[in-house]
Amino acid sequence: MTQNVDRETVVSRLLAADDILILCHKNPDGDTIGSGTALCLALQQLGKNAAVLCSDPIPAMYDYMPITVFDGSFRPAFVVAVDVAGIQLFGERNNIQEYAEHVNLCIDHHGSNSGYAYETLVDAGAAASAELLTTLIPEMGAKITPEIASCLYTGVATDTGCFRFSNTTAETHKAAAALIEAGADVERLNERLFESRSHARVIAERMALESLEFYYDDRCALICLTWDQIQAAGVAGAELEDLTSLPRSIEGVEVGLTLRQQKDGSFKISVRTGHDTNACNIARRLGGGGHPRAAGCEISGNPDNAKHAILEEVKKELDRADAEKAQ
């Protein structure tokens, strides 16, 4: 069982510590890397020895962060995890497990934090761990330098989709304002973080748009990718996953469907709906499930059969929603 601690305690623990190892989560994103690097820079500014450890390589897009990677040159006396909600999220590489089981302090913004650390500070209202650190670092008596500001801005901006996602609050914007005033290179960062699409992403989008079809007066949009198409395009994982939001993002589309054929020939179907219809109603009738606005199911058969089966359920749900509205 962890001890939930307040900000003052966190500050006093950090000020009392030295030889500090900061752990990030695996598959690192802008928030865990930005927050970890910012905290490391702040501790170094206070004259402490500190370094950052992550199971996976830091993505090249974050190479502007002056990160001190832990190289084993000191024996960590205090271990801090940043933005890591559960012990399974530390990953396996770089001997990180050796430290992950003895985390002195966890600083996080995930309400789901499992409490694996001896002491934990979770601010579930913060849009990013970096938002929390934007006020915590000055409370430690460290200055938010332009370098620290750029790291924290990265965390805040990436975790909110550049202030677009529903986790964005007034406090998030206040943090952004403070970081820009402290010298975050916001113009260059936004260009790098949000103006650029990966090659794989573009290829995946091309494939998806080529297969795009509309049904029911354009209230339903569908993309259907066969196993052969997916193999030929050479896209996988995140790029394919991202496509599931595409059909519903088209103006006027209430139900967005993404059908991806698996190696065994069956179709994995993602259902995304607007406010009027229920995705789970649609998926459930085909043996699937999920949430009101995002659900999924699997169907075997050829592409035409799979489309036909799911489109029938979409029709029923659209009719139900229309009948409800008419009442």
Place this chain on the structure above:
Amino acid sequence: MTQNVDRETVVSRLLAADDILILCHKNPDGDTIGSGTALCLALQQLGKNAAVLCSDPIPAMYDYMPITVFDGSFRPAFVVAVDVAGIQLFGERNNIQEYAEHVNLCIDHHGSNSGYAYETLVDAGAAASAELLTTLIPEMGAKITPEIASCLYTGVATDTGCFRFSNTTAETHKAAAALIEAGADVERLNERLFESRSHARVIAERMALESLEFYYDDRCALICLTWDQIQAAGVAGAELEDLTSLPRSIEGVEVGLTLRQQKDGSFKISVRTGHDTNACNIARRLGGGGHPRAAGCEISGNPDNAKHAILEEVKKELDRADAEKAQ
């Protein structure tokens, strides 16, 4: 010649006025409509008669704004223009010219404002007119209601591409924070303003991605649209214009080219470059011109000839940049 006035003067003019007509610019965007509606609501809150006039219809995407459209039911005694940088931007319809030539007060954030009004307040540092009004409306003694906050948030968010463009400052984020605290329905607004792509935009992107080609180790990306393709897709104007940023937005692409065939068969070529190469160098050698990062030219001939001609110039510029780097 206009008189440039300070905020206090603007407040006193507005408080002294009644039967106020608020003018927006033609092809209305989120800022002119959001600012105009917010100012109208604030004036009405102070017990004044006020209405909004625009040359063009209000786009359906802004139909959540409780806009009082001027219907001729009162005789305007005071005319205010919001977010209108020049008299030619008022448009021609709805008899707007009748009022555009006698604008008592202009409130704007465009440094290029031509000074057509009797009195003008321009804050060129503000990312949006709505950012300026976020502080001006309380100075008038009006309360930022949730409705006003949603209108102003629309202006701030749309003019900054949701806090992504380089006009975004610390003050912009402070305005957003204040508007969210005042009750702006930020989650629903972001979804409506930024999660949605028009049908025409999707069709245009599909056409563009289908034609996408890479050259020179993927440092150059090119889309080429023939007149027949453009006609068949039924896209025009803004959607086609937006595509010119697509090739350069792909990770690792230094030079992005968009070739669009005109009705007469010739190709209009848009050149967009990164920090290493000069778009104008490329376009100029083919008789065009522009800016260091965005330029254009026209070439006649069939698609293959046009591609060949522009790609040769791209090669020269990439070679020049490489040579410069090697020095």
